[in-house]
Amino acid sequence: MATDRLLPLKRTLGLVESTSSISRISKVPNELRRLKKEAYSPQIVSIGPYHHGKGNLPDMEKHKLQYVLHLLHRTTTPVETLDDCGQAIQNLVQRVRGCYAEDIRRSVENKLLQILVVDGCFIFEMFYRRAFPPETNLNDPIANNAWMVSSLEHDLVLLENQIPFFILVKLYDIFQERLNIPPEHSLTSLALSFFHLEMDDMQKGMSTEPNHLLDLLHKVWLPRSDMGQSGSETRGFDRCASELIEAGIQFEKNESRHLLDIEFDPNDGVIKIPPLSIDAAESLLRNFIALEQCDISTRTFHISSYALMMRSLIRSSVDVKLLQQKGIIISDLELGGSDWIAIDGVCKNVVFSERFFFNKLCTDVREYRASRFHWQRQKAIWTVSCHRYLAELKRDYFSNPWKIIAFLAALALLILTGLGTGYTVRSYYNGSSELENVL
Template identity: 45%
Template sequence: MSEEEEVKYDGIKEEEEEEEVKYGISFQEYKNKIRIGDTGTDEFWTKTIEKTLLVLKKRSLNFSIYRVPSKLRNINEDAYSPRMVSIGPFHQSRKDLLKMEEHKWRYMLFLLARTKDRAKLKEALKECVKAINGLKQEVTGCYAEDLNNVTWNELREIVLVDGCFIVELIIRYSEKNIGQNPDEVINGVWMIPTLKHDLALLENQIPFFVLQKLFKIIERSIGEDFRFPCSLTEYALLFFFPESNSKQVQALNSKKVKKVLKSGSLNRARHLLEILHIFYLPSSLDINPRVHHTWGFKHGAAKLLEAGIGIEKVATSDLLEITFSGSEGVIKLPPLSIDETMETVFRNLIAFEQCSVGVTHHITSYAMLIKSLIASTQDMELLQNKQIIEKSASSGEDVPTFFKRMSREVVLKEFCFAELCDDVDKYSRSWLHCRRIKAYSGVRCRRYITALRNDYFSNPWTIISFVAAVVLLVLTLLQTMYAMLSYY
């Protein structure tokens, strides 16, 4: 809490009335504890209020790890719940996740064994334990929910084991030694996709500074001059965004990773999910969030095309880099591949934006924008034909329904594409753009030609009828002209 935010109370002397804010005890429990033996006098009542305010002042406001609100969880429970591994304290009690505990401990051993020496291994373990103990206030202050059933001794072990597991996992995955050792976690066909799902969950996080601390201890323990080829944040991005079979996608991802790492924006990431959030933010930072009367385009893709506004795919790794060229009258969108993993990541990023203070709603705004663009099946077909949206077979529901469900029960404080939508709306209402008139006329002509083909040339009988009608019309006109010429 900053000095500006901190409230000073003259009647409270911390050195005399200090109450130890123990981990795992809720604020309500503190209130009940303080009020035991209430005498009912004004003096005692004032004293209990002062103590309560002191306790409240000591409790952290630097939350970064939250429970997903029930209104979001009820829409799709699976998108917010771990399937294989529990990270952090929220899901430790689930029995169906206990099978991974042995693997987590084994991965901690693998990480410590990188020191190549038993004495160094023991020293590294002691240093890791000491480091976690020294981060008690920082770690406990990250969780927005009181964990009444978890003691600090239990939490520090959870954080240590889970932290070592994550560090070893992302390093091992990037070393490309898959298939070269008997490791069923790395070599399992379905385990890595499931782990990516679990490590991207809002409720399945531990503080990133813990991972950095463990990473540096192991790096230093291996050797004074030793350095891992990648930073921890780069290892994390490589885990979630591995090399693609497509050289173009591979080049774009690599370029974006380097750009984000160079910018230093990842330094403020508080956990793995926030690393993904920062990665998805537009590089240009030209998107200005502001309050907007509508959350998206006023019309879907098909109607925008009819109004003379073009839609094109642009090759970029910035998913949110959506632009509108007024001179060309074209909305340019990066390609979007919709699958189960994408749904999980986006739902949890949206939940993170909904819960966090001071985090921009870029992902929520993007979901709203795409939802407005694909209001119908016709819109979806148009975007698929332009290769802007690709739907995986693993995604069960249709795309319009998918985005409608994703944006349900969501509150948007500021719409990040307000300026873009305003520019498109102004362009659609103006007849001063030659390109728009040309595009509008072209769309109308194609519609009339399509209608003519469907109504009069759909089968041989309609073609014969149409030709006969035309011939009859021509003969009638000729007869009329002949009669008029004969009269004069």
């Protein structure tokens, strides 16, 4: 008995082989959680052991069981199928325990198997319904509620609300043949389709299996090419968006669907950035960053680098409004003040490694800004200056009808004065010519 009680200590000390060398599903650090608790906590549904039975989340359990029942009845032998699911997952329970950063044995005790079966089948049924929609959703309390669907998509990508991906793989193997799922509908494609994403050629050949759903989306969001990582002190742009505009650097929306596909062309001085919806992406960005901070197996700080770069670019509501006009920032807010606060808050209390993945981009922009004889940059500066002067003219002289009348009166007076002066000069020269003719 004493030996069994010391088993966790022995595993910690490396004296016995652990079921998992790396904890892949972590708790969000308190330093990040206290900044915006709702960005890391499930709204309506718990997945996995961390939030099981907390708050009002048990209210969703009856809907989860209903989905599980629908999934089982899609097969010809529902009881046998459930037994097969239970047996397959039972063989993986010890491996599952090693995937969580905290000891979950006391919190769920003997419930872990049931949690994995119910949550896994519930997720798979949601994926199946999205890929193969039923003819009617009249009896579906989830599909008929737009808020619930949005909340579910939010909850399924929280770092603390995950089950290991290999559990979903095992369930997919069981149901694929029994539901006649076409081979082209892999588990990965079903998952991405649920989150309104499509697989490209690189994702089809994904070399490593994701650890969980959040890790899958993280892999999808990674850039298609190397962005020039560096161990230098570079941590973003040294000027914000409005200052870069004044320096002759332009911004355009990149039509790429990959958020990290940010480009800079030194020939025309244009930074192309894919659009970012703050309202839709803030929580996901926060959980991606928490994943990178807590799970060293990701071996990447791409999202952390992206957030830091955007934070250096957006330092006030003026910058947000400028990027909104370019179609880069998408928001329902007109002035962008809350968006600036949201972007600024994403990077707080985040520990960045030396691997900043936009170093080359930021260096190229800085060198372009320092060039004095680039005609495209000078043209952009002149254009910005003209727009500013026209805006000041409109503000100072055309902001109300009385100012317009006063401006037109002053302009008319100036024209009349000029005409009078011209007439006087002309009369003087004509008089001089006549005098010379007389003499």
